[in-house]
Structure formats: structure tokens, C-alpha cells
Amino acid sequence: xxxxxxxxxxxxxxxxxxxxxxxxxxxxxxxxxxxxxxxxxxxxxxxxxxxxxxxxxxxxxxxxxxxxxxxxxxxxxxxxxxxxxxxxxxxxxxxxxxxxxxxxxx
Amino acid sequence: xxxxxxxxxxxxxxxxxxxxxxxxxxxxxxxxxxxxxxxxxxxxxxxxxxxxxxxxxxxxxxxxxxxxxxxxxxxxxxxxxxxxxxxxxxxxxxxxxxxxxxxxxxxxxxxxxxxxxxxxx
Numbered sequence: 472x473x474x475x476x477x478x479x480x481x482x483x484x485x486x487x488x489x490x491x492x493x494x495x496x497x498x499x500x501x502x503x504x505x506x507x508x509x510x511x512x513x514x515x516x517x518x519x520x521x522x523x524x525x526x527x528x529x530x531x532x533x534x535x536x537x538x539x540x541x542x543x544x545x546x547x548x549x550x551x552x553x554x555x556x557x558x559x560x561x562x563x564x565x566x567x568x569x570x571x572x573x574x575x576x577x
Numbered sequence: 578x579x580x581x582x583x584x585x586x587x588x589x590x591x592x593x594x595x596x597x598x599x600x601x602x603x604x605x606x607x608x609x610x611x612x613x614x615x616x617x618x619x620x621x622x623x624x625x626x627x628x629x630x631x632x633x634x635x636x637x638x639x640x641x642x643x644x645x646x647x648x649x650x651x652x653x654x655x656x657x658x659x660x661x662x663x664x665x666x667x668x669x670x671x672x673x674x675x676x677x678x679x680x681x682x683x684x685x686x687x688x689x690x691x692x693x694x695x696x697x698x
Contacts, residue, residue: 506684515672515688522682559622563683566638567624
């Protein structure tokens with residue numbers, strides 16, 4: 472199975488700063504199947520990015536995704552207070568693997 | 578507005594079974610696969626399986642193959658997940674999530690609020 476490893480486990484930043492989150496796959500993947508979610512405490516995951524770089528409906532343009540092969544990145548250009556959450560990458564298809572998450576904290 | 582509404586929290590003893598429901602609204606239920614994902618503190622997010630509501634066909638993560646049952650009732654736009662022979666490690670929040678497939682890109686776009694299942698003697 473393809474394993475997704477996210478780094479860092481925790482990222483401490485302030486509002487207004489830029490956040491860069493990494494997701495590394497153990498094997499090459501089709502970027503069309505790389506997905507990012509945001510999860511806040513007590514809530515379900517929220518669909519953020521699909522196909523590695525496409526924003527889901529209603530997602531602000533400060534969120535962007537990039538990458539190919541085994542290395543993928545979620546970037547939040549200017550952090551807003553509501554962006555502090557846990558972010559997961561996900562491989563759609565096959566075993567539908569999730570990364571272990573990156574906690575973005577103030 | 579697309580919504581997934583799940584059944585309420587459950588407490589079970591080891592060896593019991595649990596059945597969680599997920600009622601969909603706002604879209605043609607039979608046309609889109611439904612996934613189940615669970616979340617535990619130790620294992621994070623873990624995909625359980627999906628059901629094709631149109632045919633009833635299913636697919637499971639290897640870990641859950643032969644153990645979990647996914648069913649649906651299209652007359653009430655509801656998907657179900659049944660987990661028998663519960664163990665304390667099955668304590669988790671169980672989510673249903675709608676499949677998303679567009680322009681050969683995939684994902685899970687709409688999630689239910691989750692159902693907390695606690696297994697304890």
C-alpha cells in the first residue's frame with residue numbers, strides 16, 4: 472500500500488503568515504487522486520483541494536495545492552484565524568489512504 | 578443543499594454489533610457512491626469501504642473485508658454500516674462521505690457529522 476507521510480506534525484504560525492504543509496507518498500501517485508481536507512475540533516473533515524491543485528467549491532483562493540509524483544504541498548498564503556486546524560492529505564482510490572495529519576496552530 | 582445526516586452516538590459492549598445510518602438529501606442518492614471512514618485517536622482517519630447505492634456493490638479496505646457490512650435503502654436515501662463483534666479498538670467516530678469524481682479527479686466532497694461509537698465493558 473502507498474503510505475502518505477505528512478510533515479511537519481505540528482506547525483506553529485501566526486495570522487497573516489504563510490503556511491506550507493507537505494505530503495509525501497511512498498510510491499508515485501496520479502496527482503488527480505491527491506486530495507486535501509481541513510478538520511476542526513468536533514467537526515467532520517472539509518473538502519479543500521482535489522486533483523492536487525484544484526480548489527473545491529467555496530474554498531478561498533489563499534489555499535493552493537501543488538506537486539506531482541511523490542511530493543505534494545498545501546500552501547495557505549496568508550493565514551486567517553479560522554485556518555488553524557488539522558490538515559490531511561488523502562489518496563483517492565485503491566486503499567484510499569490518509570496521511571496522519573498536520574496540526575496548524577497559533 | 579446537500580446534506581448527510583447520521584444516527585446518534587452508540588455505546589456497546591465487546592462482542593456486540595452496531596449499525597450506523599447515513600441519510601442523504603439534496604442530490605440523487607442512487608447516483609453517487611457513499612464511503613465510510615472512521616477516525617480514532619491512534620489511527621487517525623481510516624477508510625472502511627464504499628457502497629454503490631444503485632447496485633448495492635461494495636468494496637472494503639482489507640482490514641474490514643469480511644467483517645463490515647454496507648447496505649442501503651434507496652427508498653429513503655439512506656446508507657448503513659454494520660460492524661459486528663465489536664472490540665474496544667473499534668471505538669471511533671464513524672463518518673459517511675459522498676464520493677466526488679470530476680474530470681478524472683476524485684475525492685470525498687460531502688461528509689456526515691460523524692457517529693461516535695464507544696466499545697467498553
